[in-house]
Amino acid sequence: MHINIDRIFTTVARNLGLKQYSQHISSWIEWTYEAEKLIGSVDTFLQKEVTYNASGAKATGTITFSANPTSGDSITLNGTKLFFRNSTDVGKAYAPNEILIGATLADTLSNTSYPYGLLENLKGFTGTSTTPMTGMIVNSAVLNYAETLNVAEYSVDTSTGVLTITAKEIGHKGNRFSLESDTANAKISGLNLTGGKGIYRNQQLVLPEENIKVLAVRVGEDCHHFKNAEILKISSVHRSRVGKIENSSEQKALRYYIDGNRLNVAHDDLDEITVVYLSYPTDPRGWPMVKEGHETAVAQYIMWQMKLVEFYNGKLPQYITKELERRWYHLCGKARGDDAMPTSEELKQIGKLWNTLVPLKSNNGLIDL
Secondary structure: OEEOOHHHHHHHHHHHOOOOOHHHHHHHHHHHHHHHHHHOOOOOOEEEEEEEEOOOEOOEEEEEEOOOOOOOOEEEEOOEEEEEEOHHHHOOOOOOOEEEOOOOHHHHHOOOOOOOOHHHHHHOEOOOOOOOOOOEOOOOHHHHOHHHHOOEEEEEEOOOOEEEEEEOOOOHHHHHOEEEEOOOOEEEOOOEOEOOEEEOEOOEEEOOOOEEEEEEEEEOOOOOOOOOOEEEEOOHHHHHHOOEOOOOOOEOOOEEEEEOOEEEEOOOOOOEEEEEEEEOOEOOOOOEOEEOOOHHHHHHHHHHHHHHHHHHOOOOOHHHHHHHHHHHHHHHHHHHHHHHOOOHHHHHHHHHHHHOOOOOEOOOOOEOO
């Protein structure tokens, strides 16, 4: 499980006596990445998969409403929770994340009159595609939660009760957009938008920003040649030797090399590429999330780096930074050790292995605990 870093930032600010820390956030985010990478246990990162083709694709998803929501029900779009309220519960002041339940489901989903429907709150205006900025809604959800909601486009089919969410940008980033529903009257298409694909052109693609390490590369599912075939890595210094065989149209073996943030495939007859990689988990804002149990170590690393800046500027004696450094290495080692500790179920299996006098074997000859 991974947690948001806001809790860690609050701890750091409290320990350092900072009432305001907004000016430090960029540095603290960078140091959070550094700390998690230095801890580097297997549970720190997530294994992800992204697909590329010639044109790319936008991620999409749906929420299907079967009936009008009940007051207090909610849906969550990319981390922003939107509540449905009846006229009694909502009161006179509408919060940006409150949607008034209409007389019918169609009115709840789309209503161009105040206090407006779900669609208008997600678009931020009441106009159509020909008059897009007509009737801007100042207190709409998208304008108040632009960081999470303004990365997608929204449409509603009131006859079927389907809200469609489409990422604004082509690529795999849209696949991070999360969907949740706590009402039986609203069914989500999945936990995230799906179908977002990056662009693969001229035998080259740009690796995801959050990539830590490429684990594997293969030909995509929709490729008409070499479907799902593994593409092997070579060093970029040998790239001139990879490609077509001299004086022949025949291709050599499937190979790729990485140059900076670009992955180059030495084969010109592939339509789709899939990359499996390790990445940092991130929240809807794109900020890193920290593995549960690493909070104290990450907070200590940030405090150490903060005080190093003061030391370099001659404002702090070295022994203080050395003590912070010592404690960071201690907490870093503890976090690694805790991650490596077997679970209770694994300990039971280890006990069974040690306490049996007869080797346990499965049908294929392997040990079966």
